[in-house]
Structure formats: structure tokens, C-alpha cells
Amino acid sequence: MINPLYILSGFVVGALVGMTGVGGGSFMTPLLILLFGVHPATAVGTDLLYAAITKSGGTLVHGLYRTIDWRVVGRLATGSIPATCLTILLLFHAGLSGDTSRVLINTVLSAALILTACVLIFRSAILNVYAALVGELGQRATKLFTIAFGAVLGVLVSVSSVGAGAIGVTALLLLYPNLPMRRIVGSDIAHAVPLTLAGGIGHWILGSTDWHILFSLLLGSLPGVLLGGHISVQMPDKVLRLVLATMLIIVAGKLVL
DSSP: OOOOOHHOOOOHHHHHHHHOOOOOOHHHHHHHHTTTTHHHHHHHHHHHHHHHHHHHHHHHHHHHTTTOOOOOOOOOHHHHHHHHHHHHHHHHHHHHHHHHHHHHHHHHHHHHHHHHHHHHHHHHHHHHHHHHOOOOOOHHHHHHHHHHHHHHHHHHHHHSSSOOOOHHHHHHHHHHHSOHHHHHHHHHHHHHHHHHHHHHHHHHHTTTTOHHHHHHHHHHHHHHHHHHHHHHHHSSHHHHHHHHHHHHHHHHHHHHH
16 A cells, blocks of 8 residues: 555655755645645645654654744644634535635645745845834734734645745744744744644544555655755755745646646
8 A cells, every 4th residue: 555656755845845944735735736636635634644743753853952932832823723623614614525625725725835935035035124114022912913823824724734834934033033043943843733733633534634645655754854954954045945936836836727
């Protein structure tokens, strides 16, 4: 029941994640849909559990190095988990196997990929403009906006499996400008585990998870991440982000067309 092509796909996506640090949903879900013809709902459901498993390892590492702000994780989860449950319920009523869900998921996925690409290219400009116009929020406002952003992520990730990577990190940089980057990344990864697990379990209950694909993807992803991490050290960050953003825009266009 192990498919070498899925193992290869897991390896390639793992390498890209290791090189760029961007969540695998930006690559894996479009790959399953466009290359293997997997129904969008099944692709999203399978990728969510894939992300939950792979990011658990990252959370363990960040936890050992104490680079997770659990206060931030708790605020994000307060918004994201209820929003995820509500979104899964709405998807159930829409009918996951029908054309409506296919169009919805492809549209939201394309929009999320384009947004991720824009964030990768213009992150510095976004941070500078926000700092000039808004500055640092008060504690209460920061808490409320974090919960609200968590809810947005819950909807976005449940429908497309994209959003908990580059988009999440950028939003946290805006909300917590004084938090060290390593704690921003660690907190984003830690929050992605309950978020993707809740979404993945919801899709599993609805029958939109392929366990054979999931197992094959996991077999290839670990060595891919290790290789990608090694390559990223030798490549300029700006080149990586530009190449990645271009790929995401092209994939988004193919999903729409």
C-alpha cells in the first residue's frame, strides 16, 4: 500500500519546507490536487494530519530550547479551534464530495497561495508600513487581535490547509514586535499542531482523509526536510523567497484555471 510517487512527493515537499521554512500546505495540497488528481477535500484533510504530525517534531525541538511563548499560542488557539470546528461543520453541510466544495476549496486555496507569496516578497515593507502607521498596540488590543487572527487562521487552514506558515509568522511579527524572531517562529509552529490536528480530525470524521497517501508522504518528508535544511544554508534568503513566491503564484493560477 506504499506508493513510491507519494514518497517522492513527500521528499520534495519536505526539502522545500526545509529550504524555505514555509508550511507544507502551500506545496502539498496543490501537488495532490494538480499532479495526482486527488479531490480537493481529501487533499486538504490528508495534508492537515500530515502537518500535525510533522510539526509536532518541530514543537518538541522548540519546546526543549524554550523558544515558544505559550501565552501567544493560547490566544491563537482560543480563536482558531472554535473557528475550525465551525468551518468543518459548514463544510459538512455544503457536502465535501460535491462540486461546490471543490470550487470553494480551490478558490480559497488559490487566494491563500497568492497571499503567502505576497507576504514572502513584501514582508519587510509590510512591517515598516505597519510600524509607521500603527506602531505597537496596547496589551488588551494585542490580545483581542491575536484571538481574532487565530479565528481567521482556523477558517483559512480548515478550508485550504494553508496559512499557518508565512502568513502566521508575519501577523505575529506585527502584533508582537518586541518578541524575538525565534519565539515568533516557535509559537507559530506550536499553534499549528492543535490547529491542523483539529482540522485533520474534522476532515477524518467527514471521510476526507486518505491514510495510505498520508503514510507514504511521511516516509519521504523527514529526509527531505534534512536535505532542504542543508541546502538553505548555502542559498541567499532573498533568492529562496523570490523563487518560492513565483512557484506559489503559478500554482495558484493553475488551480483557478
